[in-house]
Amino acid sequence: MARLSAVGLLLSPIVLRAEDNAVLIKGAQGVTVSAQDLRNDLQRMPAETQVKLLTNLSQLQQLLDNIYLRRAAALDAEKSALDKQPATQEKLKQARENVLAEAWVGQVDASVQPNEKDLDAYARSTYKAEPKRFENPEQFQARHILIMGASDDNKAKAEKLLTDLKAGANFEELAKQHSGDPGSAAKGGDLGWFPKGRMVKEFDDALDSLKNPGDLSAVVQTRFGYHIIKLEGRKSAAMREFSEVRLQLHNEAKVKLTQEAREKAIGKLRSQAQGDTDALKAFVDAEKAKRN
Incomplete structure (x- = not known):
């Protein structure tokens, strides 16, 4: 070849x-x-x-x-002459019907061309009707020191570090020296910004109780060990701007309108057909009889 x-x-x-x-x-x-x-x-x-x-x-x-x-x-x-065999002809017929049906669906989809005004109307209506969908949750910025393990000695170590912090020790330096969380320890315990509910419940509850930047938690036990948490900042839950979600909602509207057009076109085809329940039952009975 x-x-x-x-x-x-x-x-x-x-x-x-x-x-x-x-x-x-x-x-x-x-x-x-x-x-x-x-x-x-x-x-x-x-x-x-x-x-x-x-x-x-x-x-x-x-x-x-x-x-x-x-x-x-x-x-x-x-x-x-394999194309003349009944089984092959039936497969060719089905393949042809599938290709044409796919082309028909493509034609229906292409007929849906909403203008910018209609898309914007849908987007604004959805934005107002479903505010929870477009809400950024409350967010926190925090640092922590993790003493890994659930032993009494580890708890005592965490308590000692908390006492030092309250006495004026530098949180970042203690985190670098003592924290067992490698991802944040090198950054002075910094966890960055994250939404409420991201952390394990005990950690999340303790963090939620802190109100002002600089506040320190008590020693908090989780399945990872003992934590000391420092609040760096918090942002209240807030709606995303419409401009941020406008394109997303435009695309959503196009999908919805396309689906509606398909359903309408399919419904029209289906309404032109009339089934024969008796004939279908006779078919089922005949097929069952063949298999007995």
Whole structure:
């Protein structure tokens, strides 16, 4: 089988467009695969897969070989009259119906083209009606010192550190020296900003009781050990600005309108059909009888 000589064209879309009819592989009985054929297969794949194939010549060659083999096998099947067999004809019929039904759905989707004004109206209405969806929770900035382990000695060590802190010791320095949380210890115990409810309950409850920046908690026990927590700052829960969620809501509206259009079109088709319950029951009875 001939090796791929024009695959390099795929790496340059401008050149490829000029060579759509370039034959990339040619076999017996006039079976060929063109650049356009290869592109058509590529475009049915996810974008990341396309990029991977276009940068791996051997995998792209395999795809090209598969297209050729599929086409050559189909031609041989036709010559053997396999396409005339009832089972094959039924599968071809189903495949054709699936392709056309997919195209029909695409046409329905394409008919949905809401204007900016309608999208904005939906977005503002949803923004006002569902405020909880767009609320940033209360947030905290805090530091902590963790003495790992549940022993009495560890608790005593944490209590001693708390006494030192209340006497004026530097929290950041003690965190670097003594905290068992490697992620924050190097940063002086800094946990950054995080929403309420992110931490384990005992930690979260103790932090919630601190009101002013600089406040220290009592020694708090969790499953990790003993903590001393220092509040650095807190932000009240607040609504996100409409401008932050506008695009999200526009996209949501498009999906909703598209789904409604599909349901309407499908409903119209369904309303034109009339089932025969007696005939369906007779079918079920006949099929059951075959299996007994």
